[in-house]
Amino acid sequence: MKRIVIFASGSGTNAENLIKFFHNSDNVSVIQVLTNNPHAKVLERAKKLKVSALSFNRIAFSKTDDVLNVLKASKPDLIVLAGFLWKFPENILNEFPNKVINVHPALLPKYGGKGMYGMHVHEAVVANNETETGITIHYVNEHYDEGATIFQAKCDVSSTDNANDVAAKIHELEMEHFPKVVEKLLLKKI
Numbered sequence: 001m002k003r004i005v006i007f008a009s010g011s012g013t014n015a016e017n018l019i020k021f022f023h024n025s026d027n028v029s030v031i032q033v034l035t036n037n038p039h040a041k042v043l044e045r046a047k048k049l050k051v052s053a054l055s056f057n058r059i060a061f062s063k064t065d066d067v068l069n070v071l072k073a074s075k076p077d078l079i080v081l082a083g084f085l086w087k088f089p090e091n092i093l094n095e096f097p098n099k100v101i102n103v104h105p106a107l108l109p110k111y112g113g114k115g116m117y118g119m120h121v122h123e124a125v126v127a128n129n130e131t132e133t134g135i136t137i138h139y140v141n142e143h144y145d146e147g148a149t150i151f152q153a154k155c156d157v158s159s160t161d162n163a164n165d166v167a168a169k170i171h172e173l174e175m176e177h178f179p180k181v182v183e184k185l186l187l188k189k190i
Contacts, residue, residue, distance in 0.1 A: 004022070004079075007079065007084040008040065009040060012044075014082035015083075016042075027183075032053070067092065078185065078186055083117075102137070105121045105133075108145055109145075112136075113145055114144050118167075122164075132157055136149055137150045137151040137177070151181045151190070
């Protein structure tokens, strides 16, 4: 059984989608959700779906090995960032090389980097009159949104779309593709 640990900072719709997708799988299981936000809705979602969930602070994450030790004990085959907003520390990346992935709400390398997340990305896409956008699933390295691309999916942006319209289109792409790509990656089909 392949084991996934999810990191999320907010609502947790992607985390919930992943948990539900793998709920009856014989091959893959989401074993834990970790968050840097003790008030994140993802904690409620995980509890409701009977998945262990913990919150941590910045010191535990990047100044000590506390979060690293939790991960070592969990023995994940893949660490999935689903709306996680902090830069990943090198001690975790070094311990889990090529086992940390992220979904970004744009077609990287466009609209990536520090501060480019959620509505900030969608507002920039609209402001720059882009005709398409999408999602990028990529490996995480020591720089924001610069790890190798695993998968991209695109959608059109019309001249009448606002940032909320773009967000809805991106959300659909994430819900459709993210679990399937995670599964293929874990089962070595990509």
